[in-house]
Amino acid sequence: MRRVCALNDLEPGxxxxxxxxxxxxxxxxxxxxxxxxxxxxxxxxxxxLAAGWVEDCRVECPLHASAFSLxxxxxxxPPARRPVRVHRAEVHDGEVWVExxxxxxxxxxxxxLP
Amino acid sequence: xxxxxxGSVLIVGAGLAGFQLAATLRRSGYDGEIEILGAEPHRxxxxxxxxxxxxxxxMSAHDLGLDDPGAPLQARWSLGAPAAALDPxxxxxxxxxxxxxxAEAVVLATGCxxxxxxxxxxxxxxxxGGGAAGLPEGAFVLGCLDDAVALRQARVAGARVAVLGGGxxxxxxAATAVARQAAEVTLVAPESLPLAGRIGAEAAHALRELxxxxxxxxxxxARVHGLSADAGGRLRAVRLQHADxxxxxxxxxIAICGLGAAPTTGWLAGTGLAFDGAGRILCDAAGRxxxxxxxxxxxxxxxxxxxxxxxxxxxxxxxxxxxxHATVIGAxxxxxxxxxxxxxxxxxxxxxxxxxxxxxxxxHPRLSAGGIETADLLLVYELDGQETxxxxxxxxxxxxRWRRGRARRPAVVAA
Numbered sequence: 316m317r318r319v320c321a322l323n324d325l326e327p328g329x330x331x332x333x334x335x336x337x338x339x340x341x342x343x344x345x346x347x348x349x350x351x352x353x354x355x356x357x358x359x360x361x362x363x364l365a366a367g368w369v370e371d372c373r374v375e376c377p378l379h380a381s382a383f384s385l386x387x388x389x390x391x392x393p394p395a396r397r398p399v400r401v402h403r404a405e406v407h408d409g410e411v412w413v414e415x416x417x418x419x420x421x422x423x424x425x426x427x428l429p
Numbered sequence: 430x431x432x433x434x435x436g437s438v439l440i441v442g443a444g445l446a447g448f449q450l451a452a453t454l455r456r457s458g459y460d461g462e463i464e465i466l467g468a469e470p471h472r473x474x475x476x477x478x479x480x481x482x483x484x485x486x487x488m489s490a491h492d493l494g495l496d497d498p499g500a501p502l503q504a505r506w507s508l509g510a511p512a513a514a515l516d517p518x519x520x521x522x523x524x525x526x527x528x529x530x531x532a533e534a535v536v537l538a539t540g541c542x543x544x545x546x547x548x549x550x551x552x553x554x555x556x557x558g559g560g561a562a563g564l565p566e567g568a569f570v571l572g573c574l575d576d577a578v579a580l581r582q583a584r585v586a587g588a589r590v591a592v593l594g595g596g597x598x599x600x601x602x603a604a605t606a607v608a609r610q611a612a613e614v615t616l617v618a619p620e621s622l623p624l625a626g627r628i629g630a631e632a633a634h635a636l637r638e639l640x641x642x643x644x645x646x647x648x649x650x651a652r653v654h655g656l657s658a659d660a661g662g663r664l665r666a667v668r669l670q671h672a673d674x675x676x677x678x679x680x681x682x683i684a685i686c687g688l689g690a691a692p693t694t695g696w697l698a699g700t701g702l703a704f705d706g707a708g709r710i711l712c713d714a715a716g717r718x719x720x721x722x723x724x725x726x727x728x729x730x731x732x733x734x735x736x737x738x739x740x741x742x743x744x745x746x747x748x749x750x751x752x753x754h755a756t757v758i759g760a761x762x763x764x765x766x767x768x769x770x771x772x773x774x775x776x777x778x779x780x781x782x783x784x785x786x787x788x789x790x791x792x793h794p795r796l797s798a799g800g801i802e803t804a805d806l807l808l809v810y811e812l813d814g815q816e817t818x819x820x821x822x823x824x825x826x827x828x829x830r831w832r833r834g835r836a837r838r839p840a841v842v843a844a
Contacts, residue, residue, distance in 0.1 A: 360482075366826040368833040375833065377825035378776060378783065380749065391456075392752060393449065394475050396497045425487035 316405070316412040323409065325350070330365030330374065333413075337428055338420050340402055341365035342411060343385060345372060351385035352402040352413045358421040359395035397421040434764050435533035435722075436461045440504075441512045441522055442538030442693075443467025445475065446727030446751035448495045450536055451504050453759030463504040464530055466522065468511035468539070468693075471574055472496060477748055479577040480601040480687075481778055485608050486581070490574065511693075512539065515700050517720045534762060537697070537710060537718070537725040538751075541690035543572035546593065546653045565656050567664030568684040571598055583683055585609040591667045591681035592616045593653050595623030597777050599687025600636065603645050604779040606685070615646040615679060617653060617669060627743065628786060629794050632808055632820050635801040636779065639822075643780045648679060656684060692729040692744075705731045707744040715767040716758040724762075726754035736769055738789045738817050747775035771836045772818075780804075785825060787832035788818030799824070 319333045325344035332355050333340045341355035341364045353374070355364050362378040369375075373391070375382040381395035388398035398421060403414040422428070438454065440447040443465050451463050467473075474493035482488040496502050510524035521531040545564060564570070569580040590611040592603040595618025606614045616623070625633035637647065651669035654676060659665045666678040692708045703711040703719045709731035716724045716732060728746045732754065742750065753771050761767035776785045782804045792812030799805035799822070807827055810818040821828040 362825065366829065368829045370833070375829065377829040378785070380752075380774070392452070393445065393495045394477075396495065424482065424489070424492045 316403075316414045318410050319352070319413045320411050321409055322350070322406055322411055325411070328369050330355075330367060330369065332363055332365035336415060338422060338426075339363075340413065340415065341374070342404065342413070343369055343374060345369060345385070347372075350404050350406055350411055352404040352411075353383065353385060353388055354399040354402075354420050356399075356420075356422060356426060357381065357383075357395060358390065358397040358399055358423055360423045361426050364399070434459075434461070435762060437532040437534070438463050438762065439520070439522060439530055439532035439535045440465045440538060441515075441535065442540055442727070442729070443469065443471075443473050443506070443508060444538060444540045444727065444751070445473065445495065445748060446538040446540070446755050447536070448473035448502070449752050449755035450538065450726060450759055451502055453755055454762065455503055457759060457763055459763060462532070464532060465504050465506055466510070466512055466524060466530060467506070467508040469573055469575070470509040472506070472508070474574055476573075479574065480571050480598050481605055483577050484581050484602075484605045490578070493574070511696070513696055515697055515723070517700050517702075517723060520722050533722065535723050536716075536758060537694075537723065537729060538727045538755075539693040539696075539729045541572075541692045541728040543570040543576075543686065543690045544688040545570055545686055546656055546688065564686075565658035565664040566662050567682055568656055568686065570686045571602060572690065580685065585611050585683060587612050588682040589680060590614045591679050591684045592687060593667065593684060594618060594687030594689065595620050596627075596687055596689055597624070597775075599685070600624070600640065600779055601777060602685045602687055603640060604643065606683075607643050607645060607780070611683075613646065614644065615648050615681070616640070617648045617651055617667060617679065619650055619652050619672075621650045623647075628790050628820060629808070629810070631794050631796070631801070632784075632786075632790075632806070635804060635806055635822065636784070638801055639780055639782060639804045651677070653686075653688070690728070694729050705744075707731070709744060714770065715761045716754055717761075724758050726758055727751040730754065732770060736772060738772070738791075738812075740789055740791065742773055747773065749774040772832070774832060782822050783825065784820070784822050785828040786818065786820040787828055788816075788835070790818045790820060792817055794820070798827070 330341045330343045339355040343351045357376045366377045367374040373382040381390045388401040400416040473495040478488045510526045514523040590606040622633045651671045654668040654670040657666045669677045710725040712732045714733045714735040757767045772788045774787045794808040797809045798807040807824045808820045819831040
């Protein structure tokens with residue numbers, strides 16, 4: 316696991332993009348107080364899910380409104396059809412730790428890993 | 430009023446609205462028969478990239494598919510034959526091949542068909558997928574996948590490209606032609622400020638400036654009078670008629686028609702359905718038509734306005750309308766109180782700038798952030814002291830917060 320940010324860096328209902336992983340991940344603090352981490356890039360097109368809308372443990376892509384479950388990564392409606400990866404996230408002593416999934420990411424067309 | 434849940438559903442149209450309705454029904458646990466009729470031979474695919482990422486090569490035809498290949502939609506497909514007739518008494522649809530299809534509920538989701546310049550192509554605008562027939566070589570429309578495949582194969586690099594029309598598809602096609610390294614791209618529209626009627630003069634001005642910075646030329650306001658071809662049938666020029674009646678020619682190697690689209694409803698004449706002036710099927714606020722057991726969704730439908738700002742939505746609907754219509758009809762078919770139709774939402778992408786708008790773009794826009802020159806503006810539209818809509822350029826977070834702060838995402842109906 317690796318530390319990605321402090322819990323204080325997160326705002327309820329908002330996402331934070333973590334850029335120093337490849338591909339970037341997004342960390343969310345829900346209004347209910349739970350912390351989740353998924354891939355930041357929408358599987359449909361290059362958009363940052365950290366800028367999306369969090370509700371009912373889902374994040375809605377800020378571009379085309381597919382919503383991804385923060386628990387399973389599944390998308391609920393077009394245009395996205397593939398899930399994002401979900402990463403295990405834990406909070407210890409006010410720090411957020413994430414274990415990045417070893418699965419292959421579902422990157423959108425035109426986006427490749429550096 | 431409660432109606433029993435139909436034992437079978439016939440969806441006429443295999444576009445986004447039809448696909449999304451079937452997916453909504455299945456996700457809600459509906460186990461009756463679903464049959465989907467499609468005019469094109471293709472399984473449902475996403476159309477917005479046809480004027481953008483599909484043309485630049487970023488997305489392939491496979492990328493456009495709406496269905497999940499790993500968990501395909503459970504439905505019966507009858508593709509490649511447009512619907513030809515509806516018998517409202519028996520809820521039976523006949524296709525061009527003569528085959529008949531029948532169900533306990535029929536949902537019309539036939540979309541629309543691109544308009545082509547006057548005097549070109551087959552009579553009437555209701556031939557789906559054959560929009561380019563009759564046009565000179567080098568002239569294209571952008572309605573369906575086959576249209577986009579043809580334009581993708583065209584030699585745009587180094588060509589003189591004329592884009593005909595002033596709507597979103599025309600502006601996107603112009604930006605894409607620049608990205609494909611056209612020698613020159615000229616937009617021909619009847620308006621001096623394209624899209625001003627739709628998004629307001631301020632936002633339209635910002636878009637125009639963005640296109641000018643990327644080298645797009647704007648012809649003096651003119652209507653397309655026709656296309657001229659050489660002896661070999663190749664496009665030579667676009668014939669224009671300016672507002673003062675003067676005629677002119679614009680030499681072009683490639684012409685892309687973005688002249689809007691007409692609802693694909695001509696085949697429904699005489700059924701007793703009610704239509705608006707544009708030919709869209711009139712529906713109540715849950716998608717019911719004037720015929721019992723017949724519903725309509727997407728671009729071919731005009732729903733009764735509802736919600737806090739009950740203004741009619743313009744013809745030539747948007748992607749999100751099709752999804753929202755399908756969600757509402759799905760709930761209504763399953764007998765639950767259908768959710769209210771969310772406020773309008775649409776997006777576009779031009780020259781790498783993402784434009785998004787939510788709500789109703791009426792009243793007076795106030796510049797909330799950014800600017801026209803930097804193509805990063807955020808406009809909030811106000812009427813009688815109330816915020817009615819928002820438009821952002823590269824402002825996904827702000828637009829999403831405004832939109833979702835006003836209308837929660839409709840929950841999936843319980844199974």
